Ligand SMILES: Nc1ncnc2c1ncn2[C@@H]1O[C@H](COP(=O)(O)OP(=O)(O)OP(=O)(O)O)[C@@H](O)[C@H]1O
């Protein structure tokens with residue numbers, strides 16, 4: 122035996138196998154890269170074809186769209202126009218869901234869905250592209266999956282982002298028509314100005330409670346949103362669905378009508394709702410059509426010599442947020458407020474005498490109430506002094522009843538801690554004049570209660 126290891130055939134075989142594996146892996150990498158390149162080429166070609174070379178419908182499309190192709194207003198040429206069109210739906214909520222659904226059904230070739238938000242349980246009664254299974258997912262992913270299931274012949278592009286002055290022009294540019302299915306004034310102005318700057322029609326809808334509205338801006342010489350509303354409404358005059366409520370069927374009606382207007386614009390048909398406002402009263406099942414003022418010669422954005430040639434800060438312009446997420450208003454000084462923890466530990470649990478008033482609407486109060494039997498006096502009744510005397514009497518009655526020298530403190534609560542601050546602000550001078558202890562509000566309202574005190578307390 123020598124000290125050298127024999128060159129065994131087993132070692133050679135291992136080396137061979139290792140080399141073979143490496144070669145195969147390299148091959149796969151190269152093929153994958155080639156595949157990726159081909160996929161990109163195919164995408165680009167399809168895009169080009171969709172834009173420029175759509176001259177006929179395939180058999181699936183003929184069958185799928187036959188019931189609308191038969192219409193004299195559409196025909197094969199109209200269907201091809203729909204196929205070539207690109208529509209951006211901004212907002213995948215109450216209006217965006219039905220409108221995207223009908224646009225996808227009708228065969229709009231490319232539909233963009235833009236939204237920054239995620240699906241919540243409170244959305245499902247009206248945002249019917251989303252389901253229990255997609256709660257927690259982004260709204261755009263949820264909507265895209267639902268629309269692709271409905272129609273695999275079209276392209277759905279999702280944009281999971283908030284539309285802002287920085288990104289709006291780039292995001293809107295590739296589309297022919299824009300559908301405003303959002304829920305706040307700042308985004309409405311932003312969309313209007315961006316559409317005017319890009320020369321695109323804007324199909325605008327809104328729905329609240331049992332009513333809805335619809336019009337088309339910036340279409341064939343018709344007015345834009347700014348022509349009609351040069352200045353934004355005061356923030357206090359604006360109510361959203363989260364606060365005012367909305368019936369799902371109402372958003373369904375308006376969203377479907379937005380899809381209809383979009384389709385007519387794409388087809389270049391007559392009768393587009395430009396320069397007119399459609400009002401829908403769901404309680405009476407009545408539609409009204411109002412003539413709007415024409416384009417304003419001095420409009421800041423759409424006139425011959427606009428003063429506004431760049432997008433601005435719309436949240437600042439409107440004095441309102443461009444989202445409806447819990448926006449914490451800080452109206453009061455810290456000493457005018459109390460945390461839900463302090464209220465819970467030192468007043469409710471300690472059994473100390475106090476008065477708690479819940480300033481939500483009666484229907485919200487009926488849904489859920491804090492422990493300790495709060496009294497319900499809606500914020501409107503407080504602001505308009507319809508029931509302020511009642512509050513004072515209740516406090517003074519305790520003095521007489523308990524034979525104490527001082528009336529107990531008053532605490533005010535609402536859903537998110539905004540209205541309760543308005544109530545404190547309104548009541549404070551009156552309380553001072555009557556020598557009553559200063560009222561305080563529960564910071565963050567019921568939402569803070571669920572977060573810090575009782576996770577089982579319903580959130581809406
Ligand atoms: N600037 C924006 N950029 C992107 N998406 C927006 C913008 N403003 C509003 N949206 C979206 O528009 C949609 C409006 O729909 P809707 O009001 O029905 O939904 P919601 O906000 O989920 O409702 P709720 O008020 O009941 O919480 C929302 O999904 C919201 O995220």
Ligand SMILES: [Zn+2]
Pocket residue numbers: 344345346347348349416417420421422423424
């Ligand atoms: Zn204008």
